[in-house]
Amino acid sequence: MPPSYSTPRTPPADMPFPPSARLLGWTLEHFDDNTGLLRVRFDGKPDFLNPAGMIQGGIQAAMLDDTLGPALWLTSRGxxxxxxxxxxxxxxxxxxxxxxxxxxxxxKLGRTIAFLEGCLYDKAGTALTRATATARVQQFDASRS
Structure with a gap:
């Protein structure tokens, strides 16, 4: 079961906040500088439901992608x-x-490649979706966000 963090934290002012994060209801819950673990909250909106009444898988993948990228950004201090x-x-x-x-x-963070992992949980702490990702490391250019 994931750790429980009760107080949302304000993201750093220079942290990019793309429209996709707004659409998903992205809210920073916690970032641990020592372990590099990021916890964010998303809104599982009725607009995201599939015909079975559950959050569509592509939306869940987008939520995890919007967890992994910010984990790297925060770990690298922007x-x-x-x-x-x-x-x-x-x-x-x-x-x-x-x-x-x-x-x-x-x-693992290399010079050109990063390896990331994450999990999506419900409010009861049930692991719903897991993801591993490989990403191309680049210097952050704030003018692009």
Whole structure:
């Protein structure tokens, strides 16, 4: 079960906040500078439901992608950005509408490639979706955000 963080934290003022993050209801819950673990909250909106009444898998993958990228950005203290090259997603349980929580971290950061992993949880702490990703490390250019 993931750790529980009760107080949302304000993201750094220079942290990029793209329209996709707004659409998904992205809110920073916690970032641990020592472990590099990021926890964010998403809104599992009715607009995201598939015909079975659960959050569509592509939306869950987008939530995890929007967890992993910021984990790298925060770990590097805003110096690095890493577009995803490859992402493997495993759907463990259906995701019901409501609050969802993404946790992500940098597994290994190389000069040109980063390896990332994350998991999406429901409010009860059930692991719903897991992802591993490979990303291309680049210097962050704030003028592009």
């Amino acid at each position: 110096r690095l950005y890493a577009p995803t090259i490859d992402m493997n997603v495993s759907f463990l349980h259906p995701a019901a509408p409501g609050p969802l929580f993404g946790e992500g971290r940098v597994v």
